[in-house]
Amino acid sequence: MRYFGGKGVCGGIAIGKISVLRRRDATVTRVKITDTASELERFEAARSQAIRELDELYEKALPEVGEAGAQIFDIHRMMLDDDDYNESIRTMIEKQQINAEYATALTADNFEAMFGAMDDSYMQARAADVRDISNRLIRVLSGTSEVETPSSGEKLIICADDLAPSETVALDKSRVLAFVTAHGSTNSHTAILARSMNIPAVIGVGDAFLASVRDGETAIVNGQAGEVTVSPDDEAMREAEKKLADDTAARQLLEELRGKKNITRDGTQIQIYANIGSVDNIGAVLLNDAGGIGLFRSEFLYLESSDFPSEEEQFGIYKRVLESMADKKVIIRTLDIGADKQVGYFGLDKEENPALGLRAIRICLTRPEVFITQLRALYRASAYGNLGIMFPMITSVTEIAEILEYCREVREDLTREGVAISDNVELGIMIETPAAAVISDKLAPMVDFFSVGTNDLTQYTLACDRQNPKLEEFCDTHHEAVLRLIEYAAKSAHAHGKWIGICGELAADFTLTKTFLQMGIDELSVSPPYVLKLRDTVRGIDLRE
Numbered sequence: 404m405r406y407f408g409g410k411g412v413c414g415g416i417a418i419g420k421i422s423v424l425r426r427r428d429a430t431v432t433r434v435k436i437t438d439t440a441s442e443l444e445r446f447e448a449a450r451s452q453a454i455r456e457l458d459e460l461y462e463k464a465l466p467e468v469g470e471a472g473a474q475i476f477d478i479h480r481m482m483l484d485d486d487d488y489n490e491s492i493r494t495m496i497e498k499q500q501i502n503a504e505y506a507t508a509l510t511a512d513n514f515e516a517m518f519g520a521m522d523d524s525y526m527q528a529r530a531a532d533v534r535d536i537s538n539r540l541i542r543v544l545s546g547t548s549e550v551e552t553p554s555s556g557e558k559l560i561i562c563a564d565d566l567a568p569s570e571t572v573a574l575d576k577s578r579v580l581a582f583v584t585a586h587g588s589t590n591s592h593t594a595i596l597a598r599s600m601n602i603p604a605v606i607g608v609g610d611a612f613l614a615s616v617r618d619g620e621t622a623i624v625n626g627q628a629g630e631v632t633v634s635p636d637d638e639a640m641r642e643a644e645k646k647l648a649d650d651t652a653a654r655q656l657l658e659e660l661r662g663k664k665n666i667t668r669d670g671t672q673i674q675i676y677a678n679i680g681s682v683d684n685i686g687a688v689l690l691n692d693a694g695g696i697g698l699f700r701s702e703f704l705y706l707e708s709s710d711f712p713s714e715e716e717q718f719g720i721y722k723r724v725l726e727s728m729a730d731k732k733v734i735i736r737t738l739d740i741g742a743d744k745q746v747g748y749f750g751l752d753k754e755e756n757p758a759l760g761l762r763a764i765r766i767c768l769t770r771p772e773v774f775i776t777q778l779r780a781l782y783r784a785s786a787y788g789n790l791g792i793m794f795p796m797i798t799s800v801t802e803i804a805e806i807l808e809y810c811r812e813v814r815e816d817l818t819r820e821g822v823a824i825s826d827n828v829e830l831g832i833m834i835e836t837p838a839a840a841v842i843s844d845k846l847a848p849m850v851d852f853f854s855v856g857t858n859d860l861t862q863y864t865l866a867c868d869r870q871n872p873k874l875e876e877f878c879d880t881h882h883e884a885v886l887r888l889i890e891y892a893a894k895s896a897h898a899h900g901k902w903i904g905i906c907g908e909l910a911a912d913f914t915l916t917k918t919f920l921q922m923g924i925d926e927l928s929v930s931p932p933y934v935l936k937l938r939d940t941v942r943g944i945d946l947r948e
Contacts, residue, residue, distance in 0.1 A: 404632060404634055404636045405615065405633040406631070407608040407609065407611075407632075407633070408608065408630055408631075409583075409608035410606050410607045410629045411626045411630075412594040412597055412604045412606055412626070413594075413601065413603055413604040413686060414627035415581075415601070415602075415603035416623065416624070416625055416626070416643055416646045416647045416650055417624040417626070417647075418623050418640070418643055418644065418647060419557075419559060419560050419581070419622070420560065420618075420620065421560050421618060421621075422562065422618055423562050423563070423617070423618055424562065424566070424570075431505055431507075431541060434501065434502040434504075435500060437500070442496050443497070445544065446493070446496065446503040449544045453483060453540050454480055454483055454484075456539065457476045457477075457483070457539075460572055461476040461480075464572045476572075482532060488510060488514060491510040491514075504541050507540045508537065508541060511538075515533050515534055516530075531565070531567070532568075539569065557578070559578060559579065560581045560582075560583060560622050560624055561579055562583045562584070562616060563584050564585045565585070565586045566582060571597065576602070580603070580624070581603040581624040583606075583612070583622075583624060583631055584605075584606045584607070585608055585609055585610050586606070586607060587607055594683070601686065603626030605624055605629050605630070605631055608631055616633055622634075622635070623635050623639060656936075660935050660938050663938065663942070666942065667920065667942065667945060668942070668943070668944065668945040669945050669947050671944075673924070673927060673941060674697075674926035675926070675927055675929070675934055675937050675941070676904070676927070676928040677928060678906055678928050678929060678931075679696060679699055679700070679931070680700040682727070684931065685723075687931035688728070689727075690931070691932065691935055693731075693931060693934045695731040695789075696728060696732070696734060696735075696928075697732075697904055697926060698734060698854070698906040698928050699734065701717075701737060702738045704716070704738075711776070714779050714780045714783075717777060721780055721781055722783075722787050724788075725784055725785070725787045725790060726788060729788065730788065730789050731789060733790055734793050734854070735792055737764070737777055737781075737794055738767065738773070738777060762796060764795055775812075778809060781828075782810075782814060782828065783822055783824065785824050785828045786823040786824055789827075790828050791828065791829040791851070791852065792810075792828060792829070792830055793832065793854055794806055794832050795833045795856065796835065797833065797835075797846070798836050798838040798839060803832065803850065804849070829851040830850050831850050831851055831852035831853060832853060833854050833855070834854070834855045834860065834903075835855070835856030835857075835860045835907075837864050839892075840888035840889070840891060840892045841891070843891060843892040843896065847896050851901060852901055853893075853896050853901065853902075853904070854903070854904045854905065854928070855892065855903070855904070855906070856906060857907030857908060857910070858908055860885060860888065861882070861907075864882070864884050864885050865877065865878060865884070865885070880908075886918065886922075889924075893922045893923045902925040903925055904924065904925060904927065905924055905926070905927050906928040916937065916940050916944065917944050917946070920946060
């Protein structure tokens with residue numbers, strides 16, 4: 404038994420035989436060209452053919468991965484129309500009198516190095532896209548096909564050094580159990596496609612994996628944990644088969660509940676959204692049929708960076724989330740740094756009681772340059788979907804007034820700059836301090852919605868540090884005081900025509916679902932795997948009983 408660890412990009416378990424994907428060799432050699440005009444014509448013909456192939460891939464991808472996933476091939480087509488890219492190839496053909504294949508390969512090397520040297524991980528991942536479109540051009544020019552498709556009729560675990568998006572889509576999905584690659588990035592389009600297709604996938608297992616595996620070997624792929632076990636023993640097989648059975652049961656629940664309303668037996672309807680912290684989780688949101696994203700934790704952009712993320716970096720992430728969710732609501736929480744989430748480059752002073760210190764909105768209001776950068780990125784992205792912005796750790800009317808003034812200034816600045824923004828961005832606050840709950844009647848007229856953060860609300864109401872395991876027995880999440888605060892906030896929201904949701908852990912406490920519905924909670928946001936279980940619970944409730 405051999406074990407390999409990588410990065411899981413799509414959850415699920417797959418058990419089956421390995422097939423190592425082999426590409427047909429398209430070696431590029433330098434050839435001296437005397438008739439550069441004819442060579443340029445050959446390049447243009449190949450580029451036109453490559454664009455036609457991308458159009459066909461787009462149409463093939465639409466029913467498999469949806470419009471957001473298929474857009475990858477629109478992006479590749481745009482790259483094939485890029486003036487700098489094409490001019491580089493044409494100039495090399497003309498000035499150096501070299502063949503189109505070699506000019507394309509050199510250009511690919513230059514552009515790939517340029518993207519790879521960028522600090523932005525998303526842009527670094529675009530280096531693979533440059534290589535993909537360049538390889539396509541070279542294959543067309545040389546008359547070779549992409550890959551050798553496995554001849555076996557059974558479903559297989561496809562293993563490769565890496566997979567281009569076009570290769571991923573071109574494979575017959577009815578014969579693919581899972582993907583495993585030696586290299587790759589979680590930001591790569593191939594990873595996005597794997598998530599969209601809901602195929603278990605593990606990337607970055609290393610070259611030693613490919614060097615040791617052989618066609619026909621049995622393997623277990625755990626896309627959730629990012630693990631691959633080759634030639635598993637009996638115990639490993641039993642564990643994997645149990646997990647596979649659990650996954651199958653979950654998929655059956657999905658099929659039974661997909662598309663159904665979140666409505667109780669007596670006709671009360673509620674929204675069920677999902678909580679995520681990364682664009683990598685969007686596939687799980689869509690797979691589990693969530694109505695939207697009730698909490699996108701933007702602080703992970705800061706936690707995973709070595710410096711303040713730029714406006715462009717943030718805009719790119721927010722735009723991708725909104726585009727992927729189409730018209731479904733996406734609520735993005737502004738950065739919630741501090742307390743248990745420390746970021747070195749913020750240079751925050753050490754505090755005796757960080758949970759009660761400078762954190763979340765308090766950092767934003769004392770460092771307006773950080774706050775304005777995030778607000779600009781959010782409002783710019785609002786043109787690409789249905790955005791709500793949510794502000795954490797609110798305690799006063801004054802804070803909201805200051806926040807709204809920053810939002811007004813940012814909107815005016817962007818409009819003056821000619822940047823398109825949505826006119827329908829909802830602004831909401833988290834009810835996670837007792838102060839916010841108690842004055843919720845004064846806060847409700849100022850915002851569009853409330854979302855209850857039950858983790859902090861419980862901590863602050865009961866004076867129990869949620870990071871201290873010794874206080875677990877004293878931290879009663881069902882405490883009447885906590886529930887009364889939530890109920891009062893709900894009454895305040897509805898009295899002013901506003902909606903209220905819960906995005907804390909209690910939203911997934913099915914023993915409280917009926918209680919929340921009786922309070923009038925309009926929306927519950929949970930981790931993606933709990934969406935369908937919560938829908939099932941809601942559909943079994945009768946508030947008349």
